[in-house]
Amino acid sequence: MxxxxxxxxxxxxxxxxxxxxxxxxxxxxxxxxxxxxxxxxxxxxxxxxxxxxxxxxxxxxxxxxxxxxxxxxxLIKDVARLEDRCTHCGACVTMCPVGALVVNTQTRQVDFLESKCIACGLCIKPCPVRAMEVRL
Amino acid sequence: MTKTIAEINEKIAKGQAVVVTAEEVIDIAKKKGVARAAQEIDVVTTGTFGPMCSSGAYFNLGHAKPRMKIGGGTAYLNNVPAYTGFAAVDIFLGATAMPDDDPRNKIHPGDFPYGGGHVIEELVAGKDVRLVATSYGTDCYPRRKVETLINLKSINEAVLFNVRNAYQNYNIAVNLSDRTIYTYMGVLKPHLGNATYSTAGQLSPLFNDPLYKTIGIGTKIFLGGGTGYVAWQGTQHNPNVVRTDKGVPKRGAGTLAVIGDLKQMKPRWLVGTSFIGYGCTMTVGIGVPIPILSEEILMYTTVKDEEIFAPIVDYSDAYPQRRPDILGEIDYAQLKSGKIKVQGKDVPTASLSSYARAVEISNILKDWIKKGEFLLTQPVAPLPGPESGITFKPMPDRPFEKID
Structure with a gap:
């Protein structure tokens, strides 16, 4: 095999x-x-x-x-957010299949819940300012 | 109760002006009533931060030795082509321009990692960019090629000039088809898998002055982290759309053309942007101050998300085929709740415009005005309103005879 x-x-x-x-x-x-x-x-x-x-x-x-x-x-992949690049627009939130990217209704910022992230990478390309990246 | 811009500016200069954001004014007017709020408040500040494709900048590069006529030749900044159809060393770089060798959508969906908006962001960040220009040579401008680094300090003028920004309302984009589509409204999942929208709603400049009673040509604004001016109505300015009782348009309506010195702007507020499968652009920060000249003007600024409606449009078919069909109207409070109902289905929503950054812009502008650093201007001419008779024309195909 x-x-x-x-x-x-x-x-x-x-x-x-x-x-x-x-x-x-x-x-x-x-x-x-x-x-x-x-x-x-x-x-x-x-x-x-x-x-x-x-x-x-x-x-x-x-x-x-x-x-x-x-x-x-x-090997475990990691998805990370470049904090100084993210504009908190929210374009990523409907891309994430596990709810690891959510708009905080208080701050109107996008919270990245790393513990929920499964590193699928679906948020990478749809981010308009390319603030999400895969880290190996 | 009426005030003039001159009276408000006197208070600003003395540091006594009462300035609130378009978000804060909602509660103040609710508590105190419109009449008292209008008396007490001098300026309401607005803000928006979203992708705005009809943006760009013009540059005067200075003259090389020997001289070179870039006008009529070619010019590239970090491989991104700029427009050269001006005099010898003036060029214009558009936000959506991309390198000639970018594969576009040859392998769909294309990536579009770098374009004119990214070059502008790098320039504003103080970085050097590579200028490569070619020309044909004349007696007075003999040089034919230049390859040099330039930056914002080394060149003469660098002026942001956006011909359409700050759209007053915009579509909510959905996808009725059975495949994922890649649009300027982001990635749209099949079968109403998501819905995207792109305005700041109650904070957005033109929602707070829906009939253009204070914002006009010459209005001084927050632009890209510095100051700028409204230069004209933006392209596609279309005041004649269906509106609510309070005059708030329920479709894309007014737009602004804006201009300002790029050298005093900041990269936080001009961000190179990429839409997978679509292209590149720039996210632009704009904030417009609204002088509270009367109760009527104050009343307009109290507009809330639940009073602003946008049309739901299918981007898999109706939009590309230019069919006017809409799937309904939804207010911004619902959009911001994260879920809307379309054709009986719960659809998660995503914004392309950053509300958090719009709040930040309205607060920065508020601080500038409170500190007396930013005075208001009297417009030199109004923007065309619904009475102008302007309509939004499509482009019909008119074939012409081809000559070989």
Whole structure:
């Protein structure tokens, strides 16, 4: 069975110069697609990748990563509001399927209830001033 | 009881003017009565902050060395084309202009991330923008290409000149079809999935002076965070529509053309705006002071959301096909409640105009006037009213013979 998963990998400084991803390809026959990467000298490296391949190989690869000291996390998307960009017009409120964007009847401002947000992204493009963004 | 603008300005100059917003005046008049409120209040301030597409700015760029005649050539600001059909270095940038290579709606719905409104916002924020201009060269203007950074400090004039703003009332947009549509009224979900509207209602300038008795050509206003003036009636100014007993239009009616020095405006009040699947534009902040010259004028400013009605229009068919059909009328109090009933169905509502920012504008203008920083002007000519006989003309197709 083939699977594809988006994950966040955190590399401690001692592993930053190791060819870890190469091993995933070579030893576990996985395909990878880098969604985001950042490496800070003497600090940690963060890599957001989509891995795909056989489930058995994937599971073994994850065990290898954990064993090598790489922290593995499932990717959770975040939608955030650029507060200095939002004009509180309210165009987003009928786009949100879960009521995470609501007009506050007292202040007439749009409240963004982050705990309700499911990061579906439906509010991103309809926002006329593009104040909503996906953060990975 | 009558007052003159000169008398009100004397009080403003002394810091003694009584100024309230168009929201506050509603309760004051209810408590004190119209007669006493009219006696006590000198100015009522209004505000609106919404996308206004017929906006733009003209610039005098200064002369390059050697000189170049951009007039009749091409000019781009951050890749957005400006109009060059003027003298050598005057250009006009419209809010809805977009880069030549923007894919538009080739992959529908298009994104429209950047256009003229965004360039104006960046300029007002003090940023450098890239000017790329080409021309054909003349004896007196030999240069053919220029590529340089400019900003609001480096150029001569930068003037916001919007030919249609502050629409007095507007449609409520819905979608009766079975697919999502992407319009200048936002994303409209199928089968009456939502309804959008775009005015500040009781705070909106022309709802508070519905018959244009004080707002006229030369009226000084809050414009884009600075000051400006009403230059003329706006395009499509259409005073002859159905109105309530108090004169409040129940359809899109009057409009304003406004002008002001862009150099003293602020990016908070001129915001580049994108409508997915439609295009780009600019959200503009406008506030108009209404001098309380008489009880009648005060009475107009007491208009409330529940007394202002707008037509519900289907943007999947009736609007694009220019059919006048409407699905009913709804007042702004209902619209702002978040839900309206259309054809028996509960439809959630969304505003494209920010009421919170409209309140903020009316309060800023109130502060300016209270502090004596902003004096009122006497209009030099009125805007055409219902008696003008103006009608709103469509454009019929008149084919002409094509010559090869």
């Amino acid at each position: 083939n699977i594809a998963r988006k994950i966040v990998l955190r590399f401690p400084p001692r592993l930053v110069d190791q060819p870890i991803i190469y091993r995933l390809v070579k030893d576990y026959d996985l395909q990878f697609n880098i969604l985001k990467a950042s490496i800070t000298p003497n600090e940690e490296g963060i890599l957001v990748v989509e891995l795909s391949g056989k489930k058995k190989d994937y599971d073994e690869a994850i065990r290898f990563l954990a064993g090598a000291g790489v922290e593995v996390q499932a």
